[in-house]
Amino acid sequence: MIKIAIFLLTFLISLWLIETNPVLCMTLIDNTEEPIFLGELSSSADNPPPYTPLTNKNFNTYWEMIWEDNFDSATLDNTKWNVMDWAAEKNNELEYYTPDNISLSNDALNVITKRMNYNGRLYTSGAIETKDKFYFLYGKVEVRAKLPSGKGIFPAFWMLPQSESFLPEIDIMEMLGDSPSEIWMVYHWMDSGIQEKVYTSHLGPNYSKDYHTFSIEWNPKEIVWFIDGIRRFSTNHSPDQPMFLYINTAVGGDWPGSPDQTTFLPQSLIVDYIRVYKKI
């Protein structure tokens, strides 16, 4: 009788795990690659197609927009963003982040990555963040973007704590340029002085060929990741402190490896918008 009960319980738990997180189950078994945390990080623009509103007809019943940037002016809004100007020092990356590589055109942000000798580095790229200018606790973030690709090119949308702590870190989207159909979703945090992380990757279309949306919904109980509006990952680990937004393209370093002769440069991470919502 006890054996039957244990068998049934194990079976039910397995069913629940597969139901709640099939991607995680697969990833933890199959993946030997591991995303790194981005740490303190430290083709020219084309015209984004018209924005299609979120299809959920009840969206506005649940979410109220509290912050947005549609990048529709001539220059970056410095009341919203800080622009990085320094040699990335983490993860053995190869780029210098210069304001020259951040531009707005055709209603979109362009984070440009170039092969260029500059301040001791072989590559230049761009990074912007909202620290001290916008940060929030819980809500929904959505970014619509077309990603750069190529070996050693590493675009990311992520969030860091407004406090001086370097973790926790929510990686809304990370993509390694030599695998442009694979989107990584990661949460890093500290637990009793030990760095912990949960992550998965999703295989979809080539995310450098067209615009896609990447978002998270973050509440006290969980973080849920969506790609093009479809739920792809979740964790019940959830930071309880205000976080700010970070957008960048790194070059090289421990995880992506260095660009090679196949890497086409210059090219851009093109962002149509980034929007933040609070639950009503």
Ligand SMILES: [Ca+2]
């Ligand atoms: Ca736009």
